[in-house]
Amino acid sequence: MSENCNDNCSSCAEECGERREPRIDFSESPHEMSSIKKVIGIVSGKGGVGKSLVTSMLAVTMRRMGYDIGILDADITGPSIPKAFGITERAKGSEFGLFPVRTKTGIDTMSVNLLLEDPSDPVVWRGPIIAGRVKQFWTDVIWSGVDFLFIDMPPGTGDVPLTVFQSIPVDGIIVVTSPQELVSMIVSKAVKMAEMMDVPILGLVENMSYFTCPDNGKDYQIFGESHIEEIAEKHQLDVLAKLPIDPKISAACDQGMIELFEGDWLESVGEILKEMIEEMEE
Numbered sequence: 001m002s003e004n005c006n007d008n009c010s011s012c013a014e015e016c017g018e019r020r021e022p023r024i025d026f027s028e029s030p031h032e033m034s035s036i037k038k039v040i041g042i043v044s045g046k047g048g049v050g051k052s053l054v055t056s057m058l059a060v061t062m063r064r065m066g067y068d069i070g071i072l073d074a075d076i077t078g079p080s081i082p083k084a085f086g087i088t089e090r091a092k093g094s095e096f097g098l099f100p101v102r103t104k105t106g107i108d109t110m111s112v113n114l115l116l117e118d119p120s121d122p123v124v125w126r127g128p129i130i131a132g133r134v135k136q137f138w139t140d141v142i143w144s145g146v147d148f149l150f151i152d153m154p155p156g157t158g159d160v161p162l163t164v165f166q167s168i169p170v171d172g173i174i175v176v177t178s179p180q181e182l183v184s185m186i187v188s189k190a191v192k193m194a195e196m197m198d199v200p201i202l203g204l205v206e207n208m209s210y211f212t213c214p215d216n217g218k219d220y221q222i223f224g225e226s227h228i229e230e231i232a233e234k235h236q237l238d239v240l241a242k243l244p245i246d247p248k249i250s251a252a253c254d255q256g257m258i259e260l261f262e263g264d265w266l267e268s269v270g271e272i273l274k275e276m277i278e279e280m281e282e
């Protein structure tokens with residue numbers, strides 16, 4: 001029996017010797033006109049740690065490296081991708097399906113905010129409806145010629161992320177954390193969920209890790225000392241990147257100009273993803 005066993009075989013993907021129910025395949029096929037090479041989920045154990053920001057910056061970094069990128073905003077109740085990229089137009093559809101909206105540098109995006117009459121309307125749907133909408137972003141959207149589709153996952157380890165993992169074949173996930181007390185437990189939860197769903201974890205990204213004082217150039221750990229290395233070691237994971245708290249980043253996000261951010265923090269993650277594609281194409 002797996003150490004992660006929650007006694008619910010129907011929601012578990014692990015093939016252990018004590019399985020009492022057959023493993024049900026909930027996976028959905030993408031739109032028949034889609035072509036997607038790799039699907040990467042960006043997750044966090046709790047909200048507000050900068051998951052959407054890391055998704056956006058990673059997409060921009062990979063775009064700068066020459067890849068064709070899509071972002072599926074699965075954070076239905078708190079969609080932040082259109083705002084970060086300054087997208088105001090609505091998504092259009094045809095008899096074939098729904099088309100993503102392209103950003104200024106050519107990143108394809110789909111988000112519930114691109115479908116609402118008024119993007120400031122709250123989404124007050126229940127879990128199954130939210131999960132259904134995320135599935136539609138996979139099955140009904142035409143993701144054409146995408147090398148990497150990044151999924152900005154809903155925060156936490158509840159119903160919706162579970163459905164996303166079951167229905168979309170995610171090739172790997174990146175766990176975003178911030179240096180706070182509860183991080184160890186939160187990372188453990190995200191790691192266990194990924195293991196149960198049989199999805200490889202590519203590593204951890206620590207956001208808001210430090211602040212570099214513009215006056216003396218020194219780094220300060222505003223949220224306290226980071227324990228990310230210990231946590232990574234405990235779960236045998238890699239720390240892929242550490243991002244500073246940077247008012248220029250939040251300003252770029254607020255102004256819809258994340259594509260203009262300056263910084264190479266996520267290039268190491270880009271190299272790992274590049275290897276994934278190269279291995280696939282060999």
Ligand SMILES: Nc1ncnc2c1ncn2[C@@H]1O[C@H](COP(=O)(O)OP(=O)(O)OP(=O)(O)O)[C@@H](O)[C@H]1O
Nearest residue numbers: 047048049050051052053078155244245246250253
């Ligand atoms: N490193 C950073 N430096 C400055 N501002 C940041 C940084 N990381 C995140 N922020 C700001 O914090 C806010 C929350 O970030 P973001 O929306 O990415 O979090 P999230 O984890 O996706 O939240 P939720 O899951 O609740 O939607 C945003 O306004 C963002 O601009």
